[in-house]
Each structure stands twice: as C-alpha cells, then as structure tokens.
Amino acid sequence: MPQALQDLSAEVHRQLALLSYPRGAWVPPAAADVLDVAIIGGGQAGLTTAFALRRQSVTNVAILDRAPPGQTGVWTNFARMRTLRTPKHVSGPDLGVPALTPEAYFSARDGADAWEALPKIGREDWQRYLDWVQATLDLPVRHGHELLGIGHDPATDLLHLRVGTAAGEITVKARKCVLATGMDGMGQWSIPAPFDTLPAACVSHTSGPVDFAGLAGKRVLVVGAGASAFDNLATALESGAAAGIMLVRRPRMPRVNPFRWMEQAGFLGQFHAMPDAMKWRMMRKIFDLNQPPPPASWDRVKDDPRFSLFMGAPTTAARMEGAEIVVETPNGTHRCDHVIVGTGTAFDLTLRPELDGLSDKILLWRDVYTPPPGQEWPALGACPYLEKTFALREKTPGAAPALRHLHLINYGATPSMGLSGASISGLKYGVARLSDGICQALWVDDAQAHMDSLLDYDEWELTAPIPQELPLAAE
Structure with a gap:
C-alpha cells in the first residue's frame, strides 16, 4: 500500500478514536459459536453495515461472501460501465468519518488536483476503494462462504445458517442476519x-x-x-x-433520471416514514421513468x-x-x-435458494396494499413489506418466527425503505437506519438481562466518606 494511503489509514483510526463515545460493550456475551449478527454479502452494503454496527459497539459480527478477495459485489464482475453512474462526491461507506470518504482516498492516492479533474469515479477504482475500507477497518469478511439455506431453532431462537465452503457445508449460528445481497437479491437474473x-x-x-x-x-x-x-x-x-x-x-x-431527483437528504433520509399510498405512488413513478x-x-x-x-x-x-x-x-x-x-431481474423471492421454505411465508406489498386503478406494478407488489428495522414480516403470525431475525437491505427493500444498500446513493442513510434497527432488536430481545444488570449495578462513583450521612433503613 502506498505510504500516502497508509498515512490516511492511520488518520482514519485517529478520527475514529475521537468519535468513540460511548465505548462500552452492551450486548450480553453470546456462546462461543454464536454470532450476534451474520451479514450475507461483502459488497458495499455489507461492509458499511458491519462498520455501522461496530460504531454502536456490536462487534460479534461476521460478513459471509462467496467471492474471493477483491471480487465481492458487482464492480469487477458483471458491471461493464467505465465509471460509476453516481456523482463522485457521494459518501456512504465512510459513515461521516472524513478520512474514510472517497474524496480523501482518491486525493491521497492520486493527488488533490487529480481528484478535482476527475469527472466520475472509475468502476474498478471504486472496488479498490472498498477493498481499502475493508482493510483499514479490518472488517471481518469470510470469503468463500455461500449461504445455502436458513434454519431456525425455536428452543434457542437462533438462526442456523447453512453455508457452503471449499471444505464442505458448515452451520453458522446467529441471532440476527442481514441479507445485503444487492440487485439480484429479490430473485434472479433470468433469460425471459x-x-x-x-x-x-x-x-x-x-x-x-x-x-x-x-x-x-x-x-x-x-x-x-x-x-x-x-x-x-x-x-x-x-x-x-x-x-x-x-x-x-x-x-x-x-x-429523465429519477436518481438525480432522489439524491437529496429529504428523500434519502425520510422516504421510509411516508404512508403506504404515497410510497407506492412515488415508487411507481420512479419505476415508470426508469433510467x-x-x-x-x-x-x-x-x-x-x-x-x-x-x-x-x-x-x-x-x-x-x-x-x-x-x-x-x-x-x-x-x-x-x-x-x-x-431486461433486468425477476422480482420473485421464491427464486432465492437461501429462502427455500421461508419465501412463501414473507409478507409482501401485494398482501398489504392495493393500488388504485392505473397504478398497478407487479414488481413493486412482489417486494417484501418490511418493518422499520428492515426486518421481514410474517404473512401469517407465528408461521415463520425466523423472519423477525432477517433484515433485508437488498434491492427489495426499496419500496419500504427507499434507496438503501443496493444503491451507493442510499448507503449514508439506509445503513444508519438498519444498524439502529438491529441494535433496537438486540436490546429489546435482551431487555430482561439489561434490567437485571441495572438492578445489580453497585459501582460507587463517589467514594469519599460523608460525616453527616444517615444509615440506611436496612442497617
């Protein structure tokens, strides 16, 4: 790694140290073979999610990706544009840390003048930036790990993830799972x-x-x-x-490119809070405009x-x-x-092998909302109707308790949550809401343990003797 990038990595850690409040661990320790969060997909959304969780002191996390190093996501695989379609000043994986931004990286690598003259970031350069982010933050990516299926143990309320590796199939246990599976996570690319x-x-x-x-x-x-x-x-x-x-x-x-309109703080940050009818109408217009x-x-x-x-x-x-x-x-x-x-991807969760046995139990938009005449759009109706935490919902309560532990930040999250993980433009806002949602779920699941911890808390901050202090009634 060039010295300028080594120096920038050191600056990243200095800035993170300045922003490290609060530092204390808060998730109760899990068993040695249990992850608090398993993230499926080591592309931009998966990396940013792991970083966001670490910022909130959730560290028992692993990212599982089937690709070898340097080949996660689309950028060195089937993406064939020369540059990103997103404006170069976009941010997201940095989560507000200045030294971790794309501008900081490319200015350190190529010089400030080169950055100013750059029209857009090159496609393969974006992958190099993501690789540097992963290395600088030491994010826990397990390459060569492909999710094959999702099971659930009702006795422990743990997910049992069947994962294929070069050495054979293994089981990864986790409390929560993030599906950061990109553009094709809603179905599959197919020949029509x-x-x-x-x-x-x-x-x-x-x-x-x-x-x-x-x-x-x-x-x-x-x-x-x-x-x-x-x-x-x-x-x-x-x-x-x-x-x-x-x-x-x-x-x-x-x-008309609707993405240019969507790249505003209002839409990116607040679309998720709109009523269903307005969400549908906006998404219907965006899908109709296409790009x-x-x-x-x-x-x-x-x-x-x-x-x-x-x-x-x-x-x-x-x-x-x-x-x-x-x-x-x-x-x-x-x-x-x-x-x-x-012609794009088929929107059909039944085509996702890892969701076999679960896909027909997921609550979809078409189960919840009927658009007015002329506003129908089958692809929107096939998307999951998500909780505010990005968690999947059951179509029939009690039929698939595993779903509340599955948080979706692929393209299928768009009708519920707006641009989030499958678009660079939405990372800054979407991943922050996702990590908050996972932390909320972990905290609520452990509410009794936190209550017990508070009731047992007895660390004195004021240790000086107080002469006029009265004895406690119990004494």
Whole structure:
C-alpha cells in the first residue's frame, strides 16, 4: 500500500478514536459459536453495515461472501460501465468519518488536483476503494462462504445458517442476519421468453458472464435500453463485434433520471416514514421513468457505424435458422449471431435458494396494499413489506418466527425503505437506519438481562466518606 494511503489509514483510526463515545460493550456475551449478527454479502452494503454496527459497539459480527478477495459485489464482475453512474462526491461507506470518504482516498492516492479533474469515479477504482475500507477497518469478511439455506431453532431462537465452503457445508449460528445481497437479491437474473428457447450458447444476460472476445466478428443483438444494455453493447463493439443491434420496447428513449431527483437528504433520509399510498405512488413513478443511458454510455456507441437502434420494437418471437438467430418485432425482423438480454431481474423471492421454505411465508406489498386503478406494478407488489428495522414480516403470525431475525437491505427493500444498500446513493442513510434497527432488536430481545444488570449495578462513583450521612433503613 502506498505510504500516502497508509498515512490516511492511520488518520482514519485517529478520527475514529475521537468519535468513540460511548465505548462500552452492551450486548450480553453470546456462546462461543454464536454470532450476534451474520451479514450475507461483502459488497458495499455489507461492509458499511458491519462498520455501522461496530460504531454502536456490536462487534460479534461476521460478513459471509462467496467471492474471493477483491471480487465481492458487482464492480469487477458483471458491471461493464467505465465509471460509476453516481456523482463522485457521494459518501456512504465512510459513515461521516472524513478520512474514510472517497474524496480523501482518491486525493491521497492520486493527488488533490487529480481528484478535482476527475469527472466520475472509475468502476474498478471504486472496488479498490472498498477493498481499502475493508482493510483499514479490518472488517471481518469470510470469503468463500455461500449461504445455502436458513434454519431456525425455536428452543434457542437462533438462526442456523447453512453455508457452503471449499471444505464442505458448515452451520453458522446467529441471532440476527442481514441479507445485503444487492440487485439480484429479490430473485434472479433470468433469460425471459422468447429467448429462453434458444440454445444457451447463443444468449447471454447483461448481469452474467459474456464471452466478449468470442463475439469478435459477430452480429450482436441487445434487448433493452438501460445503462447496462448500452454498456454491454459498447463492450461488444469495442471487442470487435461486426454489428451491434439494439431493440427497445419503448417508443421513446428515457431522458429523465429519477436518481438525480432522489439524491437529496429529504428523500434519502425520510422516504421510509411516508404512508403506504404515497410510497407506492412515488415508487411507481420512479419505476415508470426508469433510467436513461448515462451520457458516457451513449457516447460509447452513438457514432459507431456498426450501431443501429430500433425503438418501439418489442420482441414477439425468436428462433434459430441454422446457426443464425432470427428475432421478430412488430416493426421488422432482425438477424444476428448472439443475443444479450438487458431486461433486468425477476422480482420473485421464491427464486432465492437461501429462502427455500421461508419465501412463501414473507409478507409482501401485494398482501398489504392495493393500488388504485392505473397504478398497478407487479414488481413493486412482489417486494417484501418490511418493518422499520428492515426486518421481514410474517404473512401469517407465528408461521415463520425466523423472519423477525432477517433484515433485508437488498434491492427489495426499496419500496419500504427507499434507496438503501443496493444503491451507493442510499448507503449514508439506509445503513444508519438498519444498524439502529438491529441494535433496537438486540436490546429489546435482551431487555430482561439489561434490567437485571441495572438492578445489580453497585459501582460507587463517589467514594469519599460523608460525616453527616444517615444509615440506611436496612442497617
């Protein structure tokens, strides 16, 4: 690590020492093999949650992530933009510690002038920043640990997490569990009809592996007009594709980015407190607006003569004719050698293997709220209806007591809590509320132990003899 970053890490610890009130432990000690909090996912939300809990003196915590070091989250995996879409002055993982902010990191690494000249933070540089945060704070990430299932022991009220490792399956016991599972934590990335009938080798998803080198010289068709669709198309063209065809269902390209409106303290900090009808209406508008491709993503393809764009072109059929893919739309037929689907994720908790046996017992928005005519949106209705602590709720009281110990801060938390863990913009506010919620749950669960501790408390602060002091009645 460069000396400037070592010095910055030392400054982080100095500032944390200045902010360390209150310091005392307050969670009753657990058994040696029991975590107070298990965090699933070592990306930006998981790391920030562990840091936030430590700031509140909850330290018996572990982060479980299936990826090796340096590959947690999306940034070095399927994200293919060149820079973040978020403004560079965003903060979040720092939790208000100045030396831990992105600006402090990049200024120390590259110089203050380089930071001032930087338009946006590079995608892979963001991962390097997160890795530095983890190393500086010594956050407890257990790499190569994949959550397979969630059990619950009623006798102890503990979660039993089935976890896959290179050495085999193990059980991790925990009082609380945070699902910081990102954009696909609400279901899975899937190949929709009619492309699911094509040979698997002919179809990729923007959020999965794509053999871009193997697309050199081939005609590539991308379905969708979101930022990821454009970034994948650009990467294919930059890798030597012969043509890049984009099919867009909408008749007009989205122009307004609701994230720029959402990036305000009011929405980020207070959306969670709104009544359900207003939450739904806001989210419905945000989902309907979608996001336009960032100007940088559009600029990667707009002047390339191999690029062609077809608006108002939903796919009605897809088939193979020999080695060629034929895609039908109401406005014409398109032929290509490979399809990349950029239509997002399926919102369906039953697709999450770790929630097997629990997903059908989770209270969803559609179980609680019926939108007025014209405001329906199935993806919103499929999201969990969360407690203020981010905890999942039971659809039928008593049917799944484990759910109150599961706190969700992936994309599915958005209708209940606003931007939180799956968006850099929401980390600053969402994680703070989550850590408060977990601490609240831990404190309430241990209320009797805390009462007993208070009743037994007998440490004298004033030890000097008092001549005029009367004896206690019991004496």
